[in-house]
Amino acid sequence: MNKQMKLVSLTLTNFKGVKSFSLKADGQDTKAYGDNATGKTTVFDAFLWILFGKDSQNRTDFQIKTVTQDGKEVHGLSHEVEAVFLVDDTKLSLKKVYAEKWTKKRGAAHKEFTGHTTDYFIDEVPSKKKEYELKVSSIVDEDVFKLLTSPAYFNDHLKWQKRREILLEVSGDVSDEEVIASNKDLATLPQFLNNRSIEDHRKVIASKRSEINKELDKIPVRIDEVKRALPDVSGLNEADIKVDIASTKSKIEDKEAEISRIKNGTEVSVKEKEIREIEMQLMDLKNDHQQKNFAKVNEKRSEYYKAEESLDEAKRLLKQKQTEYDSEKSKIDRLNESIKELREEWSHVNSKTFDFTGDTDCPSCGQVLPLDKLQSAKEKAQANFNRHKSDRLEAINVEGKEKAAQVEQIKEKQNGYESYLATLTNEIDQKKEAVQALDKEIQDLKAGTSSLEDDPAYKDKLKESQVIKESIENLRSSTKESLEKAKHEIAKLRYKLSEVLEADLSKFNTVNQSKERIDQLLDQEKKLAGEYEKLEHELYLTEEFIRSKVELLEEKINSKFEFARFKLFDQQINDGLRETCETLFKGVPYSGGLNNAARINVGLDIINTLSKHYGLSAPIFVDNAEAVTKLIDVDSQVISLVVSEGDKELRVVS
Structure with a gap:
């Protein structure tokens, strides 16, 4: 059985400019009428502040104190909110008092403003902040309470990831095995996952695709670089060059043998x-x-x-x-x-x-x-x-x-x-x-x-060496001319060999190596394209998995609601899928084209389901309720805040 929390009364004193106001609801559906700026939203702010210390925009530092028309704070006032609830037919009174703290310092003539204090009361008994917060949290969790008290909170304040998380919590998730069993095309998916989750495997695929794309982009550039570096071999014949090299080397050997014969006298x-x-x-x-x-x-x-x-x-x-x-x-x-x-x-x-200082009297008789x-x-x-x-x-x-x-x-x-x-x-x-x-x-x-x-002795040996060297020079002088001629011819042959013939032959070697490199790059391109195609297939399977899972989830989730429907993915232009969580009402997205009346009613439908899930019904504050001709039936107390131009002060109707 659900826990029920109903508002009996809510009393404001000097709260956000409202000098004094009391909402008497007695646990029943209630409407508060008022023109703009008469304090309707302030009532909801007070309701949330007394429970969680925040306003309806989830702020803790909002302006509580009364201010003048020029924005200056009015000092000396206590700012109070008191709420009386029925929690499972048990009455609970909560009260908060926010006041200024004035302190008279030693030697000063007047007190000075030194900050603020907040006093807490539970059933009129003064309490510490921790005791107060523990009491509130024992009744309801703050995040759950906001979901159950405002029709707009789920769709306007939560990110789509959080909305999706709550919906999965309500409906229960679908296991990967159930998804794969529901679509025969997914039978081969587990062999690619390697115990990774779908999301992690998609990240792996994305990373690998990115790396392959980078490599594929580089290959044409590398091939072009190799081609531009190719030497010009037009007019050259590789076989003729090799024959000429062998002939030239033989001529060099002959000349070197000739020099050796000349020298070897x-x-x-x-x-x-x-x-x-x-x-x-x-x-x-x-x-x-x-x-x-x-x-x-x-x-x-x-x-x-x-x-x-x-x-x-x-x-x-x-x-x-x-x-x-x-x-x-x-x-x-x-x-x-x-x-x-x-x-x-x-x-x-x-x-x-x-110097005699002894006693002159008898110690016995004196x-x-x-x-x-x-x-x-x-x-x-x-x-x-x-x-x-x-x-x-x-x-x-x-x-x-x-x-x-x-x-x-x-x-x-x-x-x-x-x-x-x-x-x-x-x-x-x-x-x-x-x-x-x-x-x-x-x-x-x-x-x-x-x-x-x-x-x-050293001098004598030097002279002896010099004499022998001169003798050798004389012996060689007759053969010097022949040696010089042979050496000159060898130099010419070696220049031809290294600077012409071998240089031309190296061009053919470079051409052959470049062709091999181009073939390697083309093979690499083909291999990378095959890997990319395989990754594309794996990506398709993951997207098909998500699509199948979302269809199962949407069906499971939508069955929990009477009016609200939910779209959990968007189809992309490239046929891919992007996860989302969009609330629909009769096919119209909440975030685009849905009027205020439908927004409120679809929000109430969500609250109905969440109340059952969390086992709690709490007072629902419906702002701009004048936009709705008829609210859908809900299992909770409804406080409607209605814009009424004729009501210059808040008017409560139960």
Whole structure:
């Protein structure tokens, strides 16, 4: 059984310019008549504000307070809305009070406006905001309530995706298996999906089609680029060029053999062998020379590193002993200070004199002691004083002598440190001089390294080499002219081979490679076209699936409504489908061409179905109700807001 919520009364005080108004509905259908700007919409705003804190446009920051004609807010007013409902025949009173907050700050003469407060009441009991909201939400969900109280909300305020979602919720969705079973053309669709949803697979298809189109667009451009890069081979014969290349290479080999025969004289060969041997000997002399020079420097550098290490060790030892010496000196200072304090204490103790301060009365009877007993007590006290004084002076003397002896011992030790420090300092100076002397020796060795060119043995070998080279030149002078001629002919043949024949042959290679590339591109184009055609077929199947599903859904959804019908897809020019959710009434779209009366009645029909689905009937506010001659029958309380030019103030008729 549906939960029923009816409006008993709605009272406005200083709300959106309405000073005072009360809608008495008593849970019955009610009409409110009024001219434009008399507050009809304000009544609906108040109804929604007291429940959800929003107006009929779903705004939370709308103007609640009363304003003057020039737009200034009127201060000092409380803005109140109180509603009384019957929820399943149980009376419920809700009230909200929106008021200004004025605060008098310390030291100020007047209060200042510091913001607003909102007070909440449930059945006249003051409540906290959270308690109030929990109470409202326990009765009805805000989004559901708006669907059930305004005929325009479903079609005018919800996006088509949300409308479609609600309709599917009401009717229940259709499974993919049911859709495929309903259309034999879809039998092959599951094998393409790979466990993807239809929507996801359409995205995959769209992505692949886009990539294929990009590749297909590039292929003609690439073919054109290859064709434009083709070299001109007109007038050339590939077979003739290959024969000419082989002939030219053979001629080059013949000329190279001729040069080799000219060069390979016996005497020249012997001399050249001697030259190679001398060059090896020169290299050995050069290596020996460098090794000797480097050995001297390295030997001296080793001595330098050892001397430097010894110097660092002496410095470290000096620093250590200096620290020990300073520590002993600090001990002497502390002992001397202690000895000074002992002397002062000895003088102070020695200067003390005996002063008898004993009791002259008998502790038993309280009478004055006899002279003989008084004298005896005085002498005894003086003897104790002298003994304590003597003991303390003796103790000070003993402690002073011990500390003086310690000072002498440390001084003797200090003398040893001073002698050792002087020895270390002198040793460090000597080691520094040794390091500097070794560094100078190294620099001198580097600067004084002898030049290889000054080595007599090296000079002799150079002269010997030069003599042999001159001998070889003399031997070759007779054959030089023949060699030059052969080399010139080889150069001409090689130029012809590389710059003419092989260049022309490479043109044919480029042509052949370009043709292969064009064939590859054409094959790729054919393959891509086949893949695109396959994707087109898959896309058709998904669209056919959507079309079949929508037909099933539309039939299932439309069966839930008496007047309203729903179109869930649009047919595109390219025969594709675009999902939508358009409300129809007698074939006329809600968003185009449908008059106000039909809009209101189709909205009421939707509310009837949604009320059954959500199990709740709530008061329906029909704005511009004057446009409807007859409202369709509904299972909820209807509050009609009627434009009436003659009513300058709101008039309520139940």
